[in-house]
Amino acid sequence: MFIDQVEIYLKAGDGGNGIVAYRREKYVPLGGPSGGDGGNGADIIFEVDEGLRTLMDFRYQRHFKAKPGVHGMNQNMHGKNSEALVLKVPPGTIVKRKDTDETLADLTQHGQSSVIARGGRGGRGNSRFASARDSAPDYAENGEPGEELEVVLELKLMADVGLVGFPSVGKSTLLSTVSKARPKIGAYPFTTIKPNLGVVETGDGRSFVMADLPGLIEGASDGTGLGHQFLRHVERTRVILHVIDISEMEGRDAVEDYKIIRRELKRYNERLTERPEIIVLNKADLVNDEEVYELFKSEVGEDKEIYPISAATHQNIDELLYRVADLLERTEKEEIVPEESDTRVVYRHEKDPDAFEITRDDDGAYVVSGGAIERLFKMTDFNRDAAVRRFARQMRSMGIDEALRERGIKAGETVRILGGEFEFVE
Structure with a gap:
């Protein structure tokens, strides 16, 4: 699982x-x-x-x-x-x-x-x-x-190449063709419900990791369908292979599918649209009219890199893999994920260590809270009078006594810290 x-x-x-x-x-x-x-x-x-x-x-x-x-x-x-x-x-x-x-x-x-x-x-x-x-x-x-x-x-999976596209466009078939990965394959939506990884090796000995990611649907950036569970993994990939069913045998519109998924990627994280991308027109063995490719290119942009392939018959597979390997060699990891580092990243937003807050309970008692005073309370042995006196001195040095006076506390009134009660003494 x-x-x-x-x-x-x-x-x-x-x-x-x-x-x-x-x-x-x-x-x-x-x-x-x-x-x-x-x-x-x-x-x-x-x-x-x-x-x-x-x-x-x-x-x-x-x-x-x-x-x-x-x-x-x-x-x-x-x-x-x-x-x-x-x-x-x-x-x-x-x-x-x-x-x-x-x-x-x-x-x-x-x-x-x-x-x-x-x-x-x-x-x-x-x-x-x-x-x-x-x-x-x-x-x-x-x-x-x-x-x-x-x-x-x-x-977030650490893969070099991510396969994106609508359900049932052939992503799992492509991964199983180019690697030893054996993802579940079926002719119905959402056959892939979890990411699959495969190591791909080209004919000249170069290798990279490819991820077959669950299929997108419109609204994924808002969490619809597999939504964020899918998009989380796309963020780590260095190159995106956008798989399209060019045959349109399932009643899909290839151009509209491409535009929808690009829109969802941009809404989730605009940086994803800046990644190196290859458009993979799958099921090319079912297309007999070359004008289909020209029409698709004119609709999505002449500058797009497009490879017609057939994952089922291996048509143009080797050419695609060589191109992906070349692209990976020229793509530095720092350019893909500039906000992330190869070294450990730890974020610690510390508050003022001596900060505290004074509130009132329903019964009128003054409640003192804050990281430093609560830690001091837990580290004090209240069974020893000398430790209690030291605790009182430290409260004064932190300015808590003076703050209580400014809030109007009178001698004999109750002060609470983490459930412990004290009588205020001048």
């Missing part, structure tokens, strides 16, 4: 907790703090494996949770960092956030990788907080939570 889009849940590993501990050697009074740091939680990494062709591995397992870091220990022994969880994906995989549709990574080359969910930093043990003012701190940090998000994986 060909799977080219899935939604999955990721949870990177939490950092291990730092601990509060003190030296206890027999002849070392007041030995000082010796609590070790927690280890870092595991990242979740996506890595390209050229042996994969679909996202089938994610069809049944859609939740991935990486290991947390090991907690710190006494005698200043740090917890172990957890090894990253590496998920293999096929070339051409795009990773997007489900909630914002933000592109996190575009993975195209074998071995290419990207950290999609970062593991949490290990919490610091109490020995890290020792100072001249406080030589024996009675607090430590909890580990930082690992990133948690839902992502959408989209696969």
Whole structure:
């Protein structure tokens, strides 16, 4: 089964907790703090494996949770960092956030990788907080939570040549003729409901990858029929072979078919109409009047490159393949997909790390939210008074106390952070 889009849940590993501990050697009074740091939680990494062709591995397992870091220990022994969880994906995989549709990574080359969910930093043990003012701190940090998000994986096939055209014009027959691929072939619409790949070798030893893509219909750019599932794969191809049934035996109009599909490509992504294109007039063995070709050329434009062929009888097949190979040699990948890179592409639009927001609950309590303060809350051990006092100091340094006063808070009123409640004290 060909799977080219899935939604999955990721949870990177939490950092291990730092601990509060003190030296206890027999002849070392007041030995000082010796609590070790927690280890870092595991990242979740996506890595390209050229042996994969679909996202089938994610069809049944859609939740991935990486290991947390090991907690710190006494005698200043740090917890172990957890090894990253590496998920293999096929070339051409795009990773997007489900909630914002933000592109996190575009993975195209074998071995290419990207950290999609970062593991949490290990919490610091109490020995890290020792100072001249406080030589024996009675607090430590909890580990930082690992990133948690839902992502959408989209696969765009990495093919040199894409066969486009209406259903049942002979794309699958052509692929089976020029390669060892054996796509399903039938005399009815939408025989091909998933992309098929084949390696084509010319008589002079050159080779390239050709993709037989599901047939287009009018309205595909709006998602009609197989719509976007088809057009997603066209974006990766370097050369487009536009297959037309020139015999018109099925009651189709060859010129109108060409114009409709060009229009759908342009509406989906205007760059697709700039790709090198060869118009393949298939089923030429059923045409006896040479004027049919001249009429077609006059309608679509004299500058178009047109090859009449017959996938069934192999007419002009070799000439077409030589021309495609020549075109590929002159077509650089960077010219075809200028906005994409051969190296890892990762987009991170970070907000102000100290930003926070204050709102009011129905009961009048003040609710403080924001990435930095919520992370600090999770990393604080509220069972220790010293840790609570440190948390209060950090809130003041972030400007939260002052912002609460500007909102009109009074002493004794309630402040909530992630469900935890505090009493505001001047």
